[in-house]
Amino acid sequence: MADERNDFYTYAFLREDRTPYYVGKGCGRRAYRTNLPNDRVLILKRNLTEDEAWKHETYMIFVFGRKDIGTGILRNLSDGGSGGSSG
16 A cells, blocks of 8 residues: 655656656655766655655656657656655
8 A cells, every 4th residue: 555644756867958867756865866966856746645656757757758668758667656665
């Protein structure tokens, strides 16, 4: 069952030209566990339950599309909304 705390969020990793190349969901410092400078991590939506974060992640991946299946610009390899809790 999804966690009902409202401390999840969605984020995007940005290219140098500020376009997104990856969308994810997390809590805590998840979005910043990367070698990217902090100004290339964009928090999209905050104060979400885990279920809301999964749904928003899925929506944003749909909007921007995936490179691997020829629908858009993101490097995500799934449509989102799945996986374990990230904290």
